[in-house]
């Protein structure tokens with residue numbers, strides 16, 4: 134049962150994880166080799182959450198994906214936590230759970246202990262295996278030589294380090310890939326071509342490697358003598374009129390729930406739940422080392438488990454509050470990631486201003502600030518920072534910060550890469566994409582909403598528009614999942630407005646929030662390719678579906694070694710979407726053509742979107758923000 138201060142979406146505690154795993158083991162004691170790729174809260178029914186009185190008891194349950202490597206079997210199990218009893222146990226045939234961290238950790242030994250692999254490395258000039266780095270690549274459904282059906286596969290690439298802290302991505306071993314059978318813990322095949330010399334330069338970026346450092350940066354300090362303007366109670370944050378619940382999920386990472394705004398004493402719902410439902414990073418290089426490389430970081434790698442521990446004064450500045458994350462490892466033990474979520478406020482320039490220069494020479498200006506809720510994931514070579522921003526004017530924004538180290542490929546001296554950029558001598562950074570999908574279960578003043586596509590269009594010259602200057606908002610209601618796939622249109626400043634037809638503002642118009650895309654690419658993999666089927670979600674900027682609690686992950690629950698599932702399948706149900714519980718799925722990201730400036734470590738690249746009120750309020754909701762106090766300088 135929930136404690137009095139708890140929220141129905143509070144993640145599993147360490148104790149609850151242990152209870153759930155113990156219940157699973159006791160239910161099937163004959164299965165002695167079980168692994169636990171996923172242990173998460175079994176989300177209570179949405180209606181129960183909506184109707185939940187704070188402090189009232191609500192049953193708690195856990196959902197587990199359990200893998201038996203001896204049988205290559207996957208099970209989905211639900212555990213009643215109060216009774217510590219298994220409620221349901223289902224066999225899920227034909228799927229592979231995500232790649233497990235322990236499988237990644239085993240790669241070094243598997244490769245270095247395989248005589249064929251050692252001989253291949255020697256052919257490629259690598260003789261000292263002590264510091265060899267082996268990276269894991271998911272494999273999709275491309276043909277896999279030498280592996281029995283149903284086995285788990287990782288393709289592995291190798292990088293040479295000269296000392297433990299050395300950046301291995303500076304020296305990829307070219308034209309050499311190992312196919313690993315994770316069930317047999319063996320090298321099933323070696324895919325190699327002619328040896329390529331190791332690139333000559335190292336690529337380190339720590340202080341000792343890059344000095345001398347510039348000396349003309351003076352301190353810039355954030356001081357909040359009276360503390361921050363937010364409060365944190367359990368996993369619930371209150372800031373200004375906003376209230377929201379946050380936690381880290383093992384698959385999705387940072388999850389927002391129950392986002393509401395207190396408007397003249399009335400608490401108004403905006404987001405029921407928002408999280409990254411999937412993300413795919415496909416590489417565009419056709420060589421032996423790269424043609425198979427695309428990763429679904431959520432469904433194939435458990436994105437949420439890659440969250441890092443943040444430290445004061447570096448990742449965030451000012452008055453910081455942190456929340457820990459407790460996630461199960463694959464043996465089912467709870468692990469605490471301290472300071473996984475950072476909560477702080479940032480100054481954000483001006484909120485609004487007008488200088489009445491003609492008659493009274495008077496200016497009114499207000500400062501903008503935002504609440505920042507963030508977490509940073511490290512997935513192999515890359516960092517993804519997920520940042521949610523809440524503003525004083527009702528705007529919500531999501532930003533992903535992409536940084537870390539670009540993926541690399543060795544090329545022969547003098548060779549110009551066909552599908553990438555030289556970032557150092559003989560070092561190619563192949564072109565690739567980062568495509569995120571945000572599942573937005575919005576709830577604008579209640580559960581029943583409608584999505585309207587809005588284009589700003591100019592009208593042709595004609596009656597009533599004799600001068601050809603007319604601009605109108607062209608509105609297209611998305612009525613059915615048949616029309617659920619939409620694309621951005623920068624020329625018409627296309628947005629998608631989510632309205633509640635049952636609640637009107639003072640103009641008699643339905644209240645709404647609009648999704649403002651920051652225009653970016655969709656998937657570039659060719660029609661008919663393995664990846665185009667598997668990453669169907671990334672081929673449209675927006676999808677709209679009718680809410681179904683089983684639909685959480687845009688590429689399906691098990692994209693690892695799967696031919697394709699998720700949004701592309703679900704919309705075939707052609708469910709009606711008007712004045713009902715709708716879910717928006719927004720694909721956004723970037724096509725990354727690497728620059729020399731991205732090496733040896735990449736300055737942050739930013740992608741994301743905003744949610745803005747449109748007639749949700751009757752006027753600018755930030756008029757009551759007080760003017761700046763005593764900190765303005767005349768010169």
Ligand SMILES: [Cu+2]
Nearest residue numbers: 539565567725
């Ligand atoms: Cu990139």
